[in-house]
Amino acid sequence: MKNFTARQKEWHRICAEEEKFLNKINSGKKMHISRILDEKIPKKIRSSIDTAFLKAFSLIFEKGTDIIEKTYDKKQLERDFRILLNADRCCRNEKSLKNITRPAERSGNINIFVSGASGIGMGLFGAGLPDIPIFTGMVLKCIYEISLRYGFRYNSDAEKYLILLIIEGAVSDGEQLAAADNRIEEFIRRSEIPDGCSVGQQTASASSALTSALMYTKIIQGIPIVGAVGGAYDFKYMKRISKYANIKYRKRFLLRTGR
Numbered sequence: 001m002k003n004f005t006a007r008q009k010e011w012h013r014i015c016a017e018e019e020k021f022l023n024k025i026n027s028g029k030k031m032h033i034s035r036i037l038d039e040k041i042p043k044k045i046r047s048s049i050d051t052a053f054l055k056a057f058s059l060i061f062e063k064g065t066d067i068i069e070k071t072y073d074k075k076q077l078e079r080d081f082r083i084l085l086n087a088d089r090c091c092r093n094e095k096s097l098k099n100i101t102r103p104a105e106r107s108g109n110i111n112i113f114v115s116g117a118s119g120i121g122m123g124l125f126g127a128g129l130p131d132i133p134i135f136t137g138m139v140l141k142c143i144y145e146i147s148l149r150y151g152f153r154y155n156s157d158a159e160k161y162l163i164l165l166i167i168e169g170a171v172s173d174g175e176q177l178a179a180a181d182n183r184i185e186e187f188i189r190r191s192e193i194p195d196g197c198s199v200g201q202q203t204a205s206a207s208s209a210l211t212s213a214l215m216y217t218k219i220i221q222g223i224p225i226v227g228a229v230g231g232a233y234d235f236k237y238m239k240r241i242s243k244y245a246n247i248k249y250r251k252r253f254l255l256r257t258g259r
Helices: 006-027 032-040 043-071 074-091 094-124 131-149 157-170 174-190 199-221 227-231 233-257
Strands: none
Touching: 006 094, 006 174, 006 233, 043 131, 043 199, 074 094, 074 131, 094 131, 094 233, 131 157, 131 233, 157 174, 157 199, 157 233, 174 233
């Protein structure tokens, strides 16, 4: 890649990073206890967890985004991006490009640790279901900040659809992950919700995927003291969501600005 431009090198890097990330998820195996719980957990419990995620997304999209935005300076992030983008347009080198990508990665790391600490804390008090709105809010905060650092706003239905799709893909594996990933790539190219799809449908899909991924940990998290172990999984899944979101927004940014 000696004669490649900075953007071409970055494109190859991000594609390799994406392939490694997807392969790692698909190579993982369910724990034996998870397979047992799949058969033992009553449908009512799964339904209650699924409903909790669904309500959390709906409430945050309807009323909670303004609250989330109080945790960071949205206008400053937008200004920072414009300054860095203008510098990159002038320099067009690896350093100017990294000045854009590195802050997005750092903001994701901060949110990962905060979410993990919150999950463990809630687990110590045996709060499984009450942790769901907090975890959901932290997930959205993380993706909101990443999107702003790459120059994308998140208030439109189309952007909400993408965010929910990223969440679904990040916590899935196998065929569900492949399907979500293909739909994300299609959105990145077209920037519109496909015919027959909607934010409401995707909210349900993302909620169901989170329920499947976190159902066992939220049950464990509902047990005082021991629940800290379940709460620690908030860290694991926040890390996956943050990583996946960063990959997809970096690809989208490169495509938009000319890879």
